[in-house]
Amino acid sequence: MFHKEGQKIIFFTFFLVVAGIVASEYLIPIDWLKLVVQLVLFVVLILILQFFRNPKRRVTPSFDxxxxxxxxxxxxxxxxxxxxxxxxxxxxxxxxxxxxxxxxxxxxxxxxxxxxxxxxxxxxxxxxxxxxxxxxxxxxxxxxxxxxxxxxxxxxxxxxxxxxxxxxxxxxxxxxxxxxxxxxxxxxxxxxxxxxxxxxxxxxxxxxxxxxxxxxxxxxx
The missing domain is CATH 2.70.70 (Glucose Permease (Domain IIA))
Known part of the structure; x- marks a missing residue:
């Protein structure tokens, strides 16, 4: 689950990554370079998703x-x-x-x-x-x-x-x-x-x- 503060950034990053991967298919003729660019874009998306993760943690409140x-x-x-x-x-x-x-x-x-x-x-x-x-x-x-x-x-x-x-x-x-x-x-x-x-x-x-x-x-x- 992701924090609400990251929703816009996640959406924007996802859009850019998908657009970048599609563009690389047409604009980069060298296969190994195309693969590197696509991997970098994918890693950026994973890092953004990881940063805005929001694990739910059940707490039994304690005053002590x-x-x-x-x-x-x-x-x-x-x-x-x-x-x-x-x-x-x-x-x-x-x-x-x-x-x-x-x-x-x-x-x-x-x-x-x-x-x-x-x-x-x-x-x-x-x-x-x-x-x-x-x-x-x-x-x-x-x-x-x-x-x-x-x-x-x-x-x-x-x-x-x-x-x-x-x-x-x-x-x-x-x-x-x-x-x-x-x-x-x-x-x-x-x-x-x-x-x-x-x-x-x-x-x-x-x-x-x-x-x-x-x-x-x-x-x-």
């Missing part, structure tokens, strides 16, 4: 766990000052998404959206230290029954040129539901209470709406 909002690799776990909304110390967990990952953003917990804001910005590589504050991004704060307020931030990368955010202030949302999409590679930062017990390690691969990111518990050493 925060789930990964996206698929990817954990690249940051540290205590930081969150300057935009909380303006105090928080535990940051950042997940980097390569172009081959599923790029659907899912709500990490159930609750009420208390803040949602889009910021235009740069397109630094997603792992750059200043990407969280300088890149194009959206900031969403979710008020949960047990963790209190949790902030997640969709961040555009060098290839990502469009962030889609469905969260609107006042929305009641359910853990694991579709929260948006980031097109062509990026990262998501989570800012958690300091007493949240982080369940993942650096460089660990996580799966959106499946992998536990944090639980309530004692502060990590």
């Amino acid at each position: 766990e925060l789930l990964a909002p996206v698929d990817g690799k954990v690249v940051v776990i540290e205590e930081v000052e969150e300057p935009e909304y909380f303006k105090d110390k928080r535990r940051q967990v950042s997940i980097f998404m390569s172009p081959t990952n599923v790029h659907v953003t899912r709500y990490p917990a159930s609750g009420v959206i208390t803040f949602s804001k889009y910021h235009p910005g740069k397109y630094l590589v997603a792992w750059h230290p200043k990407a969280s504050t300088d890149n194009e991004r959206t900031t969403v704060v979710l008020k949960t029954p047990k963790f209190g307020e949790v902030l997640y931030r969709q961040i555009a990368g060098a290839l990502a040129r469009r962030i889609v955010n469905y969260a609107t202030k006042g929305d009641q949302v359910i853990q694991g539901e579709d929260a948006g999409f980031i097109k062509f590679g990026s990262r998501v930062d989570l800012f958690l209470p300091l007493d949240a017990k982080v369940c993942v390690k650096l460089n660990q691969k996580v799966v959106g709406a499946r992998t536990c990111i944090a639980m309530l518990g004692d502060k990590d050493e």
Whole structure:
């Protein structure tokens, strides 16, 4: 199944690939070159289909766990000052998404959206230290029954040129539901209470709406 944000791109790419394959039959007289062109066009279509895939994941909502909002690799776990909304110390967990990952953003917990804001910005590589504050991004704060307020931030990368955010202030949302999409590679930062017990390690691969990111518990050493 494919994400609705990719429907136009998939249709347009399919049309171009079919047109390119038909045109190659008439315009390229060399058989091996014709085959190469057709294979390249077919690979482009497969890559686009893979990028916009949207696997359905059944979630039994839990107030005791925060789930990964996206698929990817954990690249940051540290205590930081969150300057935009909380303006105090928080535990940051950042997940980097390569172009081959599923790029659907899912709500990490159930609750009420208390803040949602889009910021235009740069397109630094997603792992750059200043990407969280300088890149194009959206900031969403979710008020949960047990963790209190949790902030997640969709961040555009060098290839990502469009962030889609469905969260609107006042929305009641359910853990694991579709929260948006980031097109062509990026990262998501989570800012958690300091007493949240982080369940993942650096460089660990996580799966959106499946992998536990944090639980309530004692502060990590």
